[in-house]
Amino acid sequence: MQKHLYVANWKMYMSRSSIDLFFKHVFADTTFAQYNTELILCPTFCFLEYVGQFCFKKDFPSIQLGAQDCSQFATGAHTGQVPATDIKAVGCTYAIIGHTEQRIHNQETDQTVLLKAQNLVSVGIKPIIGVGICQKNSNVAQACKYVANQLSFFIENIEKHTGLLFAYEPFYAIGSDMLPDIANEQKVINVMYATLSQYNQQSMCKILYGGNVNQQSVQLLKKIPHLDGFLIGRGSTDFQNLKNIIC
Structure with a gap:
């Protein structure tokens, strides 16, 4: 049985308590x-840093720390932004960038995401790059072409591109209760895998799926070949629910 990777994107749901x-x-x-x-x-x-203390002190090597974003700038006068070096300093080994919510609400582009990815890679953090077409009425053919172009862009422009993670986020599924269209999602995942194969990166980079990942949908999604893991939102904030998704 394939061993999947799970990314718990807690967004703004979790207080200290x-x-x-x-x-x-x-x-x-x-x-x-x-x-x-x-x-x-x-x-x-x-x-x-607070979550990192829990991850590290209890000797759970399979639980790692990730950030939800980072700045496109390495340093300088950029009020409110957090550079990759600071994320590294508190123990992060991964960081989500280019999430659909960032692209929609903050008009983030692939060029901006590329700068973030380059900063992360330069300090040894693995980027989890959100990809997917942000249009409600797009079809699967458009999604496949768009995502293939995105993967090519990032691989060709990130010098140390081995170890990248690409999280496919279908626009309709983000924050919704809709079950994924497995046939369509498999087509997109297949195109992503084929694109990685063109660069001999199919065994070096990982393909994740994000968008209404829950106990019901994950059983269907786990059957998709070449899918390495999942980006989970609100469903990851409750431990028992997350455990049911994983197990």
């Missing part, structure tokens, strides 16, 4: 560590 409760359940569960599943927890910036 809810984080405490989450880890209380983690440490009380005697079976969770046995699954040896790679889990990346991505809290807000202000809780990165």
Whole structure:
């Protein structure tokens, strides 16, 4: 059975007390560590160091720390932004960039995401790059072409591109209750895999799926070949729910 990777994107849902409760359940569960599943927890910036203390002190090597974003700038007068070096300093090994919500609300472009990815890679952090067409009425053929172009762009322009993670986020599924169209999603994943293969990166880079990942949908999604893991939003904030998704 394939071992999947799970990215818990906590967005702005988790307070300090809810984080405490989450880890209380983690440490009380005697079976969770046995699954040896790679889990990346991505809290807000202000809780990165706090969550990191839980991840590191309890000897859970399969639980790693990730950020929800980083600045496109390495340093300088950029009020409110957080550089890749600071994320690295608190123990992050991954960072989400180019998420659909950032692209929509902050008009983030692939060029901006590229700068972020380059900064992350330069300090040894693996970027989790959100890809997908941000149009409600797009069809699967358009999505396939768009995503293939995105992957080519990032691989060709990131010098140390081995180890990148690409999270496909179908626009209709973000924050919705709709079950994924498995046939269509498989077509997109196949195109992503074929694109990686063109650059001999199919075994070096990972393909993730994000968008209404829950206990029901994940059982269907796990059947898709070449899919390496999942980017989970609100469903990852409750430990028991997350465990059910993973297990």
